Amino acid sequence: MVWEFYSVRRSVASAAKPNHAHFALAKLEQKLQQRLFLCTQNVDDLHEQAESTQVVHMHGELFKSRCDRCSRPPFEDMNIHKPPSGLPRCECGGRIRPHICWFVEVPFELDRIFGVLHECTVFMAVGTSGVVEPAASFAARVAGRARRVYVGPEEPANSPLFTECHLGNAVEVLPELLDAPRGI
Numbered sequence: 001m002v003w004e005f006y007s008v009r010r011s012v013a014s015a016a017k018p019n020h021a022h023f024a025l026a027k028l029e030q031k032l033q034q035r036l037f038l039c040t041q042n043v044d045d046l047h048e049q050a051e052s053t054q055v056v057h058m059h060g061e062l063f064k065s066r067c068d069r070c071s072r073p074p075f076e077d078m079n080i081h082k083p084p085s086g087l088p089r090c091e092c093g094g095r096i097r098p099h100i101c102w103f104v105e106v107p108f109e110l111d112r113i114f115g116v117l118h119e120c121t122v123f124m125a126v127g128t129s130g131v132v133e134p135a136a137s138f139a140a141r142v143a144g145r146a147r148r149v150y151v152g153p154e155e156p157a158n159s160p161l162f163t164e165c166h167l168g169n170a171v172e173v174l175p176e177l178l179d180a181p182r183g184i
Helices: 002-014 020-035 110-119 135-142 170-179
Strands: 038-040 055-057 060-067 096-100 122-126 147-152 164-167
Touching (some): 002 060, 002 096, 020 170, 110 135, 135 147
Parallel strands (some): 038 055, 147 164
Antiparallel strands (some): 060 096
16 A cells, blocks of 8 residues: 555656746755755655755655665665555565655654754745644744744744745745845
8 A cells, every 4th residue: 555655656746847946946056055955845856856956855755765674775766666566675575665754753864954953044944834843843943043934825833933924836936035135
């Protein structure tokens, strides 16, 4: 059932293309280079398609898989696994699973994310509900030290934590905001 679920998502995501918001962030990365830390809760590869090169996928990557037993690193996997062909297996005999952080698991690179938040001077959240933890608490972690900007279609649940809320479709708002004279 797990592979059926993720195979459908892989099929749908493989047809998706980045939008103007993804390209705006890639352009910002080119400008700021190492000073931009792009962390996403999304598991698609749209940031990479837009040519962002340093993306941290805290909830994993849809087009990667890993062994549930050995320490083999996650690997590119575009396969659509459909039963009854059998479950994919690792050389060690373990089962291959999607490289996705499930609800009971700790998000990937969380220590690195917390370290960057500790140094952050501008924090931006785009299109999040402000409910899913631990990402919902990131704005609180930088409060008192960083400018906190939200961009999205509606106020997130944690909106009081932001110093600015720019409501609207990120595809329209984000490119304009990042190109504005004050900018980010």
